[in-house]
Amino acid sequence: MSSTPVLFCADPLNPRTVDGHFAPEARQVRALGGSVALIDHDALLAGDAALAVARVPRGLGQLWYRGWMIPADDYAALHLALRARDADLVVPPERYRSAHHLPGWYETFAAVTPASAWLPTAPGVVPDAAELARVAKALPAGPGIVKDYVKSRKHEWDEACFVPDLTDVAGLRRVVARLVESQGEFLAGGVVLRAFERFVGEEARVWWLDGEPRLLTPHPDSDAHAVATPELDHLRGPVRDLGARFVTTDVARRDDGGWRVVEVGDAQVSDLHRATAPEEFAALLVGRGEA
Ligand SMILES: Nc1ncnc2c1ncn2[C@@H]1O[C@H](COP(=O)(O)OP(=O)(O)OP(=O)(O)O)[C@@H](O)[C@H]1O
Numbered sequence: 001m002s003s004t005p006v007l008f009c010a011d012p013l014n015p016r017t018v019d020g021h022f023a024p025e026a027r028q029v030r031a032l033g034g035s036v037a038l039i040d041h042d043a044l045l046a047g048d049a050a051l052a053v054a055r056v057p058r059g060l061g062q063l064w065y066r067g068w069m070i071p072a073d074d075y076a077a078l079h080l081a082l083r084a085r086d087a088d089l090v091v092p093p094e095r096y097r098s099a100h101h102l103p104g105w106y107e108t109f110a111a112v113t114p115a116s117a118w119l120p121t122a123p124g125v126v127p128d129a130a131e132l133a134r135v136a137k138a139l140p141a142g143p144g145i146v147k148d149y150v151k152s153r154k155h156e157w158d159e160a161c162f163v164p165d166l167t168d169v170a171g172l173r174r175v176v177a178r179l180v181e182s183q184g185e186f187l188a189g190g191v192v193l194r195a196f197e198r199f200v201g202e203e204a205r206v207w208w209l210d211g212e213p214r215l216l217t218p219h220p221d222s223d224a225h226a227v228a229t230p231e232l233d234h235l236r237g238p239v240r241d242l243g244a245r246f247v248t249t250d251v252a253r254r255d256d257g258g259w260r261v262v263e264v265g266d267a268q269v270s271d272l273h274r275a276t277a278p279e280e281f282a283a284l285l286v287g288r289g290e291a
């Protein structure tokens with residue numbers, strides 16, 4: 001049985017080859033007998049989905065995507081453009097959105113992830129203090145973090161991520177304003193406020209395919225090359241309920257010992273840690289693509 005082909009991002013300077021960041025994975029997909037097609041990620045994000053898929057052969061049927069993050073609306077446009085070429089994404093747009101955006105996965109994971117509340121916001125627009133105060137009231141008093149629906153500014157921790165006290169509305173708004181400013185046109189969806197929890201040790205990334213944890217890696221930003229084995233049984237239900245075929249959960253141990261989900265992602269766009277063998281990743285897509 002032939003496996004599901006994988007759509008990779010093309011190298012912007014050399015459109016017939018895979019983007020260097022993902023090239024080792026694509027090489028391993030091919031080595032395992034899988035096939036690869038290319039899309040133009042820049043064209044997709046610039047709003048030209050037809051151009052983005054111009055090099056995708058017609059009639060490929062079901063396809064995995066593997067590459068840089070795609071804003072949820074652009075992913076939907078990719079889906080339509082592929083349909084016009086008799087191809088289809090394995091992960092439909094609404095499933096991609098629910099794994100990629102925190103408001104899409106939060107309810108399903110509420111028992112195993114920090115309490116969160118959010119506010120839709122257009123890029124560049126800082127919500128006013130009253131709105132932020134209303135959203136913060138849904139969370140326990142105390143420290144929090146802010147991010148957009150997809151990403152934080154964790155490298156600007158004190159200025160644009162960490163909030164010492166969620167009931168200090170002026171302080172909260174200052175941090176949110178920096179987040180909105182720093183994200184600029186890339187602000188995804190809106191602003192999320194999360195209760196701060198104390199994590200100890202390294203964050204691990206768990207790669208789930210069809211409801212099973214198939215690969216465990218360090219978080220891509222971690223210097224560690226090995227991770228503690230997390231408890232995962234309490235995550236099986238939420239992962240299954242989310243209904244997305246290929247997701248990552250970033251997990252960390254809380255200071256009381258429980259393993260918590262820091263965030264969920266669509267694994268098609270989750271980065272791989274540099275110490276992870278690309279063939280292990282490729283084997284997931286090639287081996288079980290055709291469920
Ligand atoms: N509720 C929380 N309590 C404590 N620390 C948190 C919380 N949320 C996030 N963090 C810390 O901030 C970091 C960044 O948060 P998060 O993973 O949500 O954002 P991100 O920008 O999407 O990161 P990534 O690089 O993993 O995509 C986490 O790795 C974790 O260390």
Ligand SMILES: [Mg+2]
Nearest residue numbers: 219250262263
């Ligand atoms: Mg993260």
